[in-house]
Amino acid sequence: MIDIKLLREDPDRVRASQRARGEDEGIVDAILAAEQTHRSSLTEFEQLRAQQKSMGKQVAQAQGDEKQALLAQTKDLAARVKQLQADADAAQASLGTLIRQIGNIVEDGVPVGGEDDYTVLETVGTPPEFDFEPRDHLALGETLAAIDMERGAKVGGSRFYFLTGVGARLELALLNMGIAQAVEHGFTPMITPTLVKTDVMAGAGFIDKHADEVYRLEADDLFLTGTSEVALAGYHADEILDLSDGPKRYAGWSACYRREAGSHGKDTRGIIRVHQFHKVEMFTYCRVEDAAAEHQRLLGWEKEMLAKIEVPYRVIDTAAGDLGGPAARKFDCEAWVPTQGRYRELTSTSNCTTYQARRLNTRERDPNGQGTRAVATLNGTLATTRWMVAILENHQQADGSVVVPKALQPFLGLDVLKPV
Template sequence: MLDIKKIRRQPDWFKEKLATRGIDASEIDEVLELDQKRRELLQKVEALKAQRNEASKKIGEAKRNGQSAEEAIKETRDLGDQIKGLDEKVEANDEVFYDKMSRLPNVPHDDVPVSLTEDGAVELRKVGQVRDFDFEPKHHWDVGENLGILDFDRARKVSGARFVYYLGLGAQLERAVYNFMLDEHMKDGYTEVLPPYIVNAKSMYGTGQFPKFKEGVYQVNGEDMTLIPTAEVPLTNYYRGDVIPEQELPVYVTALTPCFRSEAGAAGRDTRGLIRMHQFNKVEMVKYTKPEDSWDELEKMTANAENILKKLGLPYHVITLTSSDMSFTASMTHDLELWMPAQNKYREVSSCSNCLDFQARRMHTQYRDADGKLHYVHTLNGSGLAVGRTVAAILENYQNADGSVTIPEVLVPYMHGVKKITKENAVPFRNKLNK
C-alpha cells in the first residue's frame, strides 16, 4: 500500500507516476477527498469528546455541591449520540478509503520503461548459445507425450484442462529440477521453508493479491481460505504484524510449493503444454531487507535465479518489464525468459521484483533501528524457478533426433545416474509391456 502522507505532499507526482500503470488521476483525487473527509470527521469527534469531558466535570461538580446534574447528564448523552454517529461515518468512510488505497499499484522506479502494454521491455543481457538443430525441434508436449512421461489426456479426464500427469522419468526429472534449485539457493544463503499451502484472506491482502485479483485464485471454505497462487504469499506473510530484529536483516527464505491459479482471462492462451497450468510447482525466493539495501538485493536475487539456468545450460535473456506489465506490488521487475526452440522465442520462467515497503505497509512488517525507531522493511520476491517451465525448456533444448532427451549434466546425480530419457526407460510399468 502507498503512503497517504506522501500522496498528500506530492499528489501531482503520484498522478504522473501511476498514469504509467494505467491509473487515472481521478483515482488519486478520490483517495485524497476521502482522506480529507476522514480528518475533518476525526477533528469533529475530538471536539465533541472535549465537550463531553467538560459536561462530565459539570456532573461531578453538581453532585458534590448537592445540585441537580440533570441538564449536564442530558448534554453528555446528546454528545455521546453525536460522537457515535460520527464514529459510524468515520468507519464507513474508512471502508471506502482503504478499499481504494488497496487497489492503487506500487509506484514504478524511474528506470522502469514506460508503456501501457508489455511492448517496450528493455533487454539487459542475453546468456547462452541457442542450439542449432539439424532436425525440426518438437514442442515439449510432443516430446513428453511421445516418451510417455507427460499425460495431458488422462489429467483432463480426472481434473480438466490445464492439468498434467508426470510419469516415470518425467516425474523424476521434475523432482530433480526442484531439488537442484533448492540446493543451489541454500548455497546462496537462503533458508529452506515448507510453508502452508492454504492461507487466509489477510495473507492474500498482505501481499497484494486481494482485493483486486480474487478472480485469479481458488478459494475454499467460503471466501476466507485460499489455495496459494505462489509461495510468495506464505513466505512474505511470515513476519506479518511483527518487528524484525535489525541484526537479522536481510532475511533470505526459499520454498518449493505447488501453486494454484484459475488463469482467469487466459482463454485461448498456451492451451497446450506446461506453460500455463492451473496447478504447477515453483521454487520461490523471498527477501526482507533494510530500505537502503533493497536495490542491491534485487540484483543479487536475479543473479541467484540466473545461476540455475547457467548451470542447466539453458539459453535465456533478462529483461526489465514495462511499467504496466510488472506485478501490482512491484516497483521494478526483472524477468528471466528461457529460449524455447520449437516456439522460436523466449518464454518467462522467473520474475524478480523489488516491492519496496508496499507489502510491508499492508502487513505492518517493520524493524527497529539502533536508535529505537521503527521502519518498514522492503520485501522482494522471485521465482527460482517455475519448475514446469524449466522442465519444458529442458525437453525442448535437450531433445534428440530419435525422440530421446539428454539430461543436463548437473541433474544426472539427482536422476540417480540416468543420462538420457528414452522410450525404453521412460516409464517402467509400460516398459514391461514391450518386453
C-alpha cells in the same frame, strides 16, 4: 500499500506512477480528499468527546433542574458523539479502500506501457539449430512417458496433467537443484502452506484487482496460493525483525494453483500454462536501503540456475503496466522455446519495497533510533515445472531422446532421457 506520507508530500510522483501503469491518476486527489475528510471527522469527534467528558463532571456537581437540563444535553451530546465516531470510522475505511487501489510506486527507469513494452537488458546463449524437425515438449514428454495430459484432463479437467516416470523425476531434480543452490547462498529452505487466510492473501497484494485469478475455498474463507511468496510474506506479519546482520532469506517449495482466468485458448497444449505446478521461490526481507542491490542479487541467482540447465535466455525489464500491484520493478528471464520460435518466461524477480510489509505490519527497529519502520520484501523464482519445457525442447535429439544438462545429472541420476 504505499506510504500515505509519500502521497501527501509528493502527489505528482504517485500520479506519474499511475500514468506509467496505465491506471487512473485521479485516485490521488480522491485519496487526498478522503484523508482530509477523515482528519476533519476525527478532529470534530475528539473535540465533542472532550466536551462530553467535561459535561459529565458538571452533571456530577449539579442538582435539581440544572442537573436535569444537563442530563438532557448529555444525552443529545452522546448521540452526536456516537454519530461522529461512526463518520470518522467510515472515512477511515474509505481512505483505506482507496489507498489499497494504488499499486507500488514504479521505480525510475522502468519502461512505460503494457505487456509488450518491456526492455531487453541481456541475451544469453544462442538458440540451437537442428538438422531434424524438432518435437515440442508435449510430443517429447509423451515419447519419454514423462507427461500424460489426457489422463490429467480425465482426473482434473483441462490444464491438469500427470508427470510420470522420468517426468516426475525431472521435476524433483530441478526443484532439489534449486533448493541446493539456495542453501549454498544462505537461504533457509521452507515447505510452505498452500492455503492462507484472507488477510495474508490481501497483505501480499494478490486479491486487490485479480481475485478472479485465484482459487478460493468460500466455506473456509481460505485461498489457494499461486506462489509460496504469499505464505512467506505472511511469515513475519506483525513482527519486528532484526536485520542488523543483513537480509533474512527464505526459499519456499510449494505446489502453486492458478485459475488462469482470461487465458482461454492460450497455451492449451502441454504444461506451459496450467492450473497446478511446483515452484521453488526465493523470498527476502531486507532494509529499504538494501532493496535495489538485493534485487540484483536475486536476478543473479536466477541466472546462475538458468546457466545450469544450459538453455538460451534473455532478461527483460518488465513495463510498468505489467508489474502487478506489489512490485516497483520486475525482471523476467525468458528461455528460448524452439518449436514456438520465441522466448517464454521461466523466472521473475520483483522488488516490492515496503508495499507488502506495510499491509502485513512487518517492521524493523529504525537504525537511526526513530522507532520502527517497514522493511522491504523481494521475491524471485529458482525453478518451476515450466522449466521442463525449455530443457526438453532445447536438449532434444533426433531419436526423441533428451540430453540431461550436466549440472542436473547428479540430482536426476541420468545423463540421457530415452524414449519408451
